[in-house]
Amino acid sequence: MLSIAWKDLLILFKDRNSLVGAFLLPIVFIIVFLGVSGLSGGGGGESADPEKVPLAVVDNDGRDAAATLRANLEARAGLAITVYPEAEAMAKLEAQEVTHVLVIPAGFTADLAAGNVTTTLVLKTNTLDRGRSEAVLMAVEGVTRNMSLERQIVASLEALARMQAANPSFDPSTSAELAIPIAQRQFQESQGRPLVSVTQAQPASLGQKENVEISGVQIGVPGFAVLFIFLTAQITARSIHDEKKTGTFRRLLAAPVGKWPMLVGKLIPNFVVVLLQAVFLFATGMFVLPLIGLDSLGLGNDPAALVLLVLATALCCTCLGILIAAIARTEAQIGGIAGLVLWVLAFLGGSFIPLFLINESMATIGQVTPHFWAVTGFYDLLTRGLGMASIVDSLAALLGFSAVFFIVGAWRFEFD
Template identity: 30%
Template structure:
């Protein structure tokens, strides 16, 4: 028993020495969790309500400068959760483009002459003109929304617009009633008209703007299915890099080097099986999201209508992940280093790239930082297909970025692998 304890102590001391001498691993052990906590806390700050921060860029195109335009602007301005931008004149096409380009997440279009139209409509209602004889149509305040905007946030925004319109309706109605009473001195008073019989404004009904016109409203599965597929793909870098280093430790890699087996054969031999695993990962996640999720009461995943684009994204994301894993394997000295570094880095890239936390709820600065994460490129590509109905042309920038990342990783890995001291 005592002898075993002595052995245990000796092995603890040995392990501690090895760890203390592995400076890179130590740095990893301590800096990675810190970075991780920082990024997640920043990203989730608004979700946990630490402080009200500006989250959504909202545009109000107020072509009407009177009560209706002013009232809507005032309502949105009072909301601390949005960053309000105003435009006095913009075509609907222009507004749609701004939305597609990601400048705004939510756009309200107040048509020119809205106040005048509302007053005339109100006058007809107050004068009890029968509905089929009224000349004025209800005022249409249009709403355009980014499909990746979370549906709960979108409902809140639509609700506050609805409330604003009700307020304006009430105000205009009271003014007109006051005027009528003043003129008629209360004579011929027949009671207030039933406002519900014909509204002044059309009910607020937001339109989802996608690259190819209308598309389905985003659901959580549309965010989660590609997000977790990507994370799983990138997590394969851990076993990939560990396997590579084991091969080096066993000497078989050196044997291959003495046989002058080219680097691409050695590295490619690793890449291909992992590529296949990645594709199986993607197919299984998508299959579950399409077929199993609805059975459990969730929204089914719509795969869009561009299978080629889907294949392209799956292949590019996998190659990026494999390139990253091989680069880590070639540069890391020990399996512990490789496993620690790759898993921590993938988590950080996932947190940054909108995998763990949707980009929509991140602080604006974090949303801009997301662009450095390859997982973010992958997610954007998949969202283009699932949510915005995009095709190969639409996902090409993301796919090319992933392929370039993969090529860069492979290049530095091959260069290092070939290096002899």
């Protein structure tokens, strides 16, 4: 069994076309996809330039401080401010006519004047461009931080003035000595306990899109990794087809090797190649893509879960290989399955665009593909930073697909 696997790996690694298809083509796809889609992430040009970013503002306060905030956002942060009623702003956000909406709460001016900690502004976003979202958030936070600081320092000086007025024996020459430490204390407090804070959120009406905050690399690398991992399933089918065509399969059948060990020996290389593919693609996402100005791929917070998901995906792909080998009798059929079925399944499964960003019906259709579960699992781990509990359903689905593929494939496989 291991001899067969080792021999197949030797053959595979001598086949330049297979290596290019398995390892280099995915990288090319990822780079081209990110370039074309403009989802290059924080390292990209436009997203780092807040001057061009429009910001819709819902002013539920309507008083001085809110007006000052809007003016400062436009003048100091360079955002293009448009004020909308809240309902209209939310509708435009949902329709993605605007990508960022800042909601200034009622009572903002009064709270700020009273020094109430904390007045919260809500920045709602609806874009995949994490870089742009971060730029807007930083701009808003910068402006509000300055407003907090200004308000707190002014408040402290007012307090000092009140102290002086209340004490007739106060020596004005000591005013500066008192004012400076007070101002420094207020400055530190404004850093730690700002009067105004900003939270970033998605409107609840956007359902599954809530809390999505992804860079292009976080989408592209896992998605295309899953696409090309499942394309690797044709390795087993091609290898078995080649063996039958050249007659070496007869030789294997004539040797004292059981049929099942022989078949498992044919499957192991597929499994190994998928593992190498995953390591290569994720490592490229982490270390190589940043060198060409793209974001670095984050591997999330649960490496054990990531390893398990890669193993489950590799197993599923390998079992799909035996199914293809059993169904496809000719080279053309193998090519047809790889060229059409696997690409369509990948599209339906969300390898190109995450289905939770499209609509629910697509996500429902996608669930019949193993790609969906693999992609969803990788997004949960790599993009959302979730852990093992979040991918249990993905693991179960992938193992279920593996079992079905293997059973049907083994049942239909013809050794003769």
